[in-house]
Amino acid sequence: MQNLQTMNIKTVSFALLAAALSSCSTPVEKGIEGKIKRDAITVTTKVPGRVAKLWVSEGDRVKQGDTLAVLDIPEVDAKIAQAQGAVRAASAQYEMAERGATANQLKQLQAKHDALKEQYEFARKSFSRVEAMFADSLISPQSYDEAMAKFQGARAQYDAVVAELAEAKSGVRIENRLMALGQQERATGALREAEVASDERYILAPADMTIETISLHVGELATPGYSIFNGYLPHTTWFRFTLPESEIGRVQPDAQIRVFVPYLDETVEAKITAIKQLARYADVSTAYPDYQLEEAVYEVKVRPVQVAETDKLLNNATVILNY
Known part of the structure; x- marks a missing residue:
């Protein structure tokens, strides 16, 4: 009887253990x-330069437009100085083209005109006398040819100074003025380009963001397109x-x-x-x-x-x- 009870207890125990294992395996x-x-958002550089100052730290929350860092770009300062000199030279050239000849230049041309006019009148009168004498066979053909050559030379010089004086009074040719204007605009554009590059020394936050990582330290070189700041948008x-x-x-x-x-x-x-x-x-x-x-x-x-x-x-x- 006792053995039977022992066997029943073992059977129940095994059944309970199997049920437990079955429950655990479910x-x-x-x-x-x-x-x-x-x-995520990344802040990169547009021009090369060394990091001169970092204004933020990792974990900071910044607003759009806040300055994150400042770069040292000495090459841009030199380009600005060169561009400023080119603008001054081009502006002076354009102003001279717009104004044309100065008062002193007009006086010099007028005096030259008067002198050549006198020479032309004298040569014309002399040639008229020589022409009359040649008609009466009083001079040789050689003397007649020499007088004619002097008269034609005086007339050519006079015609040239008349045209030169007229051009000075009417102003510079439109082509010259347009060329001077183009040079001025080109120099102004170069100056503006250098100024824009100079503004890129300030690394600004493109949007409200939280700074997660900063890739460079003060003194390190940032190349164009290099990621300096990484962060997340709020x-x-x-x-x-x-x-x-x-x-x-x-x-x-x-x-x-x-x-x-x-x-x-x-x-x-x-x-x-x-x-x-x-x-x-x-x-x-x-x-x-x-x-x-x-x-x-x-x-x-x-x-x-x-x-x-x-x-x-x-x-x-x-x-x-x-x-």
Whole structure:
């Protein structure tokens, strides 16, 4: 009788143990792990220079237009000086072209005109006498040719000074004025370009942002396009989850859900805003992916309903989506 009771007790114990093991082996549905994300922003340089001053530190929140750093660019200062000299020279050249000949130049041309006119009149009268004497055969053909040559030379000089004086009085040719104007505009453009490059020594915040990392220190060289500051835009918090195609049907766009933040032990009301396929397996952010490699993987983008209240959340911290 005692042996029978002992066997019954053992049978019940084994049954209870089997039930316990069976209960433990039942899969427990777990939430989907994801990450906290924010829209990032990068501040780069346009001209090369050395960092002369840093006005912010990592973790600072800045407003759009705030000065983040100042670069030392001595080459730009030299270009500005050169451009200023070119502008002054071109402006003087254009002003001279606009005004034409000065009063003293006109006086000199008038005196030259009067002198050549007298020489021309004298040569004309002398040639008239020689011409009459040649008609009466009183002089040789050689003397007649010499008198004619002097008369024609005097007339050519007089015609030239008449044209020169007329041009001086009428002003500079339009082509010369346009050429001088073009040189002035070119020099002004070069000066403006140098001034714009000089303004680039001040690295300004392109938008309201939180500084996450600073890549350079004072004295280091920043090349064009180099990323000096990296940060995040405010009020842009969102949650990123990944799901295989076998489970993607369990979430729907625009669905209202809750996201649990383990490190704060808080729940955030959120909404599914986008679902898109990922191109590479490496883009998966779930800690324990449980699906076949041939399955397509999708990114689920979730935004909190009250975005401003999630600015306190740490970037890339783990969150859980329960569905």
